[in-house]
Amino acid sequence: MSNSKKEMLNAIRKAISDVPENEKPDDIEILRTYRQEGDLPGNEIVNLFMERVGEYKATVKRVAQKDLLNVVDESCQKENVKRLVIPEGFRQEFLPTTVTPLFDFTDKPLSHLELDESDGVITTCAQAVAQTGTIILNAGNGQGRRALTLVPDYHLCLVHEDQILHLIPEGFAALEESIKKGRRPITFISGPSATSDIELSRVEGVHGPRRLDVIIYK
Template sequence: MSSRETVLARIRAAVADLPPDRADIPRRYLRHAPTDSPDDRAAAVALLTERLEEYGAVVHRVGAEELPHAVPRALDDGGARTAVVPAGLPAPWIADWTGTVHEDSPPLPHTALDAVDAVVTACAVAIAESGTLVLDAGPGQGRRAPTLLPDLHVCVVRADQTVSALPEAIGRLDPRRPLTWISGPSATADIEMIRVQGVHGPRRLTVVIVGE
């Protein structure tokens, strides 16, 4: 008997006494990060901040009244002079910025997107445990290309969009929408484990978290 057959035989033996209809089998999946309560928003935001900073992202936590100043400051700190914004991005977020803003409506060609310094977006949900931002192409998020070509991505996250773990996020997302999952600045490593940033997405990520 081959190793494959041995493994399959053990699996069949292990499940042999299970009923054909397994709807009554209890499923107690953990829906949130094991160390946090799903109702503890402050803990989720703190964990998200910690994870993002571990990845090399810059994180600013601000109140709602500070947001119109926080986004321009993030762009200026990143050395951006031009930025692309998707349709539906709240105008006050960038109204005070002195740089040049390009709206991605109609969609800009890739050559134009590659020439701008930054992109500013909102997000659909943020996952604290993995430090992941999820965009679903909704208002203020736009299509995927503008979030991949500019060197700097400034993403605004509301505190109430932050969940502690993946199962909570799945419940908030529509699987029929185009989902982009971002865990820190784009980076990869070659066979010698030399880390290179910006290979398949923005080299720099700044996250502005709004609220507590």
């Protein structure tokens, strides 16, 4: 056993040394005195979400649903997207004819190589949180499995205004049913993939797409 592992285990033992052996997690009340509900009106929530998403070096636009197809087309052309991954359940009316769709179905999933050779992926989302500019996926219709938003270099995400919540606790509450009943994997996205682990030098695209476009529609 390495010294670092010993130190970690010793720290854990010390932290729980005063816990009675017969104590169960539900025996202790967890104080939740933090804010659990937001108080911003709808339009301000959307504006805050746009501001926070922009801070992550993602591109964010707000459009009417009637213009959504044209904006999706423009985004794909801007990013030179020709081969676009389409999750199961994605609405076909939002898919431009200028791209070659690569459909990912449950009974016929794309290989990791096919995902890597694509130009990007388009998805919807489960929820979004304005407080942190976070997009939440839960593998529902139009979102696909996790690999779809981890392997391609470009992610175009469609967010309906009604899906944007103010605070993080509201986001968790909205996902509670899909987690407990559906046992779905949850993915939180706050801007393009990036890390500064090595000498505090920012590197993008390590754990997912280097480029993220977000289109908010109503």
